[in-house]
Amino acid sequence: MAQGTLYIVSAPSGAGKSSLIQALLKTQPLYDTQVSVSHTTRAPRPGEVHGEHYFFVNHDEFRAMIGRDAFLEHAEVFGNYYGTSRETIEQVLATGVNVFLDIDWQGAQQIRKKMPDSRSIFILPPSKDELDRRLRGRGQDSEEVIAKRMEQAVAEMSHYAEYDYLIVNDDFDAALSDLKTILRAERLRMSRQKQRHDALITKLLAD
Template identity: 45%
Template sequence: MSIVERHGLALVISAPSGAGKSTLIRRLVQEFPEFAFSLSTTTRSPRSGERDGREYRFVGREEFEQLIAEGHFAEWAQVHGNYYGTPLQATQDLLQAGQDVLFDIDVQGARQLRRSLTGSVLVFILPPSREELQRRLGRRGTDDQEQIARRLAAAEGELAAAPEFDYWVVNDQLSAAYDRLRSIYLAEGCRMSRNSHILAGITAGWTGGQKA
């Protein structure tokens, strides 16, 4: 067995809207482009330029609900009237092949992935304060005051779930927050349970009792 073989890491990242999760994930993917993304299944109609089997696997509502009943998904959710889900077996195949899989997902999805993917690593991105989160939401210029209020109310519920995660990263300063996220990824990639073959590969062919 080659000593470079390893079991992949499922890195699950969640955060309240406005905490800076998307920016941190973009940096991580830019530095580590080998991340894999499992092809999601959805009941929504393809948008212009989208193709079945490339952006998504597009299915009907009845078929999706049958797949739920069969335990096909590692996680699934209904968003704005449409179903979205991550296929379990395809994700497990990627991990077994040694590929790291990145999930940018909400708290509910993270809970499902914790149950369905053994050894998944859950990271929660925290804003430094409520006031800063409100300021960032306002600065984006995409939401009115009513929408910002709804996002802040949702953030309160999401923050209550933070103790369910393995790691917290406070996004106070972007560069420092990215260093912390990057360190989590690198450290988890070295975990013995994901690299149990290494020692056997290094010591293969050694005989006991040899001295330098």
């Protein structure tokens, strides 16, 4: 069985990253592609399910996992820890399932060092004006927060060239098509096709 691919996806807030991933999952069979589930020390919110939205652990458990080098990447955000388990990712990939990991550029750098076979995708908005419009369209942030998000967006976007693929999300359907094209191209990569069709190739080349 061919190994699944880990896809690292990064984008500034408002570029449409989460919407694109969710739309992709609706068109891809669940046995073929899924989203990474992170570990966290924060308390579950109403409706969140352990193992589906997050793996909820306490601070002692999380620190023990750090000590065992169990995370591909981890970070502290507002007093709570978040991390991506190496074992969890590797178990899913071993079944031939692709995993999408929604993460910032710093986490992406950590993961690329530990999993060089991963593929990375950066998503850009078509303009700063459009990014600002999308952030305001959410109707949930103050002017101060929007200004901060725009500042963070520029910092995030400055790392776009570190990624394998670049998608500009101007038209959502076109961007989704681009994302699907990346998956199809990676599926046809020689190393994966050799694994997938090993028996056929052996027969074709037999004397």
